Structures are given as structure tokens and as C-alpha cells.
Amino acid sequence: MISVSIIGAGNVATHLFNVFTKTKTVSVKQWYSRDLSKISSFKNKVSVIDKLSELTEADIYIIAVSDDAIQNISEALPFKQRLVVHTSGSVSLYDLDKKNRRGVFYPLQTFSKEAKVDFKNVPICIETIGKKDYPLLKSLAEAIGSAYYKVNSEQRKSLHLAAVFVNNFTNQLYRVAHEITESEGVEFDILKPLILETAKKIQNLSPYLAQTGPAKRNDKKTIKKHLKQLENQEHKAIYTLLTNAIKKTHGR
Template structure:
């Protein structure tokens, strides 16, 4: 994996068509509209109600057969739907990319030029995203279209990484651990504090410090707590304190993982 540093391909406007209306598609639309180097020519959703509020700003459609000419067609739909949507596209020899971290580039129909434009970030429609802090991982079959995807990422201020399929899948798997699983642990912590009427907000400075620490230290060196110290009495008290068997199982699994990592 490397930061892609070839010369920008396009000095003029890059036209894109967005296919999908979920979190990623919505955030991409918003950041593309702000860029002076990107033109969103069309936005497709099979359910027009999801994007009708944007109809005065961009051409919208619920018919794939109505897709107009664009430099790049970005499929931002659920992983399971990528292959089907790609197969239904009514044209060939155009550049079609998906935004998934785990779906193969070869799931895209081979009648078109294929690529991946993967923004490695968590997206919720309600939360603002600064794309200057979002790494974009790009992948194509052949090198010809890499500069175009690089230019698109640069047009929204993102850092660009050229990755191969195995690297992208590894990044996505790692992202599930650092984001999705971590967020679930936040949820468990919220349930624990709620059970005693304590404000979850009291934990937020600790959450921020934990995230900030790994900007400067490796996760291995940043680890603290009773499991690393093998503080058996504290661990026993915690397990007794937990009422939910599910919470106990999670606590035990992570405790054993930390102990194994640190040789306890």
C-alpha cells in the first residue's frame, strides 16, 4: 500500500454520477457539490423519496436506463447489491467504481472499466464529515484510470492510497475492530452507567484520550488496566458486578485477549 503520488490526471471538471442514496452516497454528494473540480451530473436512487429534497440542486432519477454520460459512475449501495446494480447498467466501456471496503473489484460487471473508490471512514447522515481527514483507497484493473480516481479524491481534499485487493480487505476488517466493535463497547458501557443512573458523558474525556494516545503510541504500548496487570481480584469483582451474561462474556473474552497479548 502506498500514497498515490502521480501527476493529477484532470485539470478540468470531473463529472460523476452517484448511484445509491445511503450514508456514503449522501456524504459524497455533499462534498462533491462543494468542490469546484467536480460536477455531479446525476443522482440515482430506486426510491426517489430518499433524494427528492435535492431535486432542485441535481438531476435525480429512479431509472438506470436514464443515466447520462459521466466520467465516473459511483455505485454506493449495500455490498450485496453492488453486483446486481452493476449488471443492470445500460452502457459499456465507462468507468464504474464501488465504494465498498470488502467487495471484490471483480464483482463489478466486466462490460465496463472497473475500479474502487473506498473512503475509509464511518458515515452517518446526521454527522458531518471532513473529507480532508478521510483517506480514500483506490484500486483499478490496469493503471490507466488510477490518475482519474486520484484526481477525484484530491478534488475533495482527501489523501489518496493505492491499494491492492488484499490490503483493502485487511483495512476493512481492521476498521470493523476499531470502529464497529469499539462502538459496541461504548454501548455496553452506556448500559452499565445507565443501570446505576450515572451519566455516560463522564466517560467521554477518557474515550477521547484513548483515541488520542494511539496517534503517538502503538496500541500495544498504550494498553493499561487490570487485564494487562493481571489484577485478578479486580477482574473477579468486575465479573461479579456485571449482571448481564452477555456483558460477562464480552468482558472475559477481551480480558483473556489482553492477558495473552501481554504475556499474563
């Protein structure tokens, strides 16, 4: 049995709590939030606390708070030599106070409050300072059914940055498509199967090989037509920049 205490009450903390309580090999000992009202509805399932000084012994302490708060929380922990991890993609491992054994347990996925999360689809990026601490975090990832990867700080930061491209920026392209179709009074829904297929395609094919379309073919006629069609200057700028990027990638 792995005993875990969770610090924080945001999306990641809540999804981790939910998945831990479903396993047979992880027990959540305590759940801390400075605002007890955020987690008080769970008080029948776990000991909820709002004072760090009340934290008792656990195998792993998971700090799942906003990036800016991680350092202060880790400094305020009232114990030493225990395993403390944060869940952030961009915060340094060394921001954790060195009085404890330090690690990172970074779930690389988009979490929203409402949507259910299947941790089979959440890769966990694990980093530890002490080699001995790695197996325990690995077991924790296994317990929730997640794939896990040993990554160093630079690699984690590059994943976090790449995630902005494939998640936030991709979503903004969906938004632009929504604006384009809406302006002609046509349903955005028609594009949804294509959006899904585009994401599925690269599960087994590199993005390089998966590319198609006018930019890759350097189909000047269609590109010109599209640019003429675009009235919004921002859409035009995105079209031009990404068309040029595709051309360059494919040696056009």
C-alpha cells in the same frame, strides 16, 4: 474538471454528492435513484433520474448502493468501456460487470444521515484494474481533501473487517459501559472524556504501547474484584475474553 454521476441514494451517496458540489474541480452530472423521491429535493442542483437508460457520458460512475445490489446495477448499465466504481469495503472488484473499466472508491468512515462529514477525515481506499484509471480516482480523492491509499482487494477486505472491530465492537463496549453505569444510577457522561482520550492516544502511539490497566499488569486482585462486581453474564464473558487477550498480547 472531473464529471461524475452517482448511482444510489443512501448515506455514502448523499455525503459524496454534498462534498462534490462544494469542490471546484468535480461536477456531478447526474444522480440516479430507482426511487426518485429520495433525491428529488436536489433537483435544482443536479439532474436527478430514475432510469439507468438515461445516464449520459461522465468520467466516473459511482455505484453507492447496498452490497447486494452492486452486481445487478453494474450489469444493467447501458454503456461500455467507461470507468465504473463501487464504494463498498467488502464487495469484490470483480463483482462489477467487466464490460466497463472497473475500480473501487471506498471511503473508510462511519456515515450517518444527520452528522456532517469532513472528508479530510475520510481516508479513501482506491483500487483499479486498469493502471491508467488510478490517477483519475486519486484526483477525485484529492479534490474532496481526502487522504487516499492504493490497496488491493485482500487489503480492502482486511480493513473492512478491522473497521468492524474498531467501530462496531468498540461501540458495543461503550454500550456495556453505559449499562454498567446506568445500573448504579451514575452518569455515563463521566466516561466520555476517557473514551475520547483513548481514541486520541493511539493516533501517535501503537495500541500495544498505549495499553494500561489491570489485565496488562496481571493485577489478579482487581480482576477478581471486577468479575465479582459484574452481574450480567454477557458482560462477564466479554470481560474474561478481553482480559485474557490483553494478558496474552503482553505476555502475562
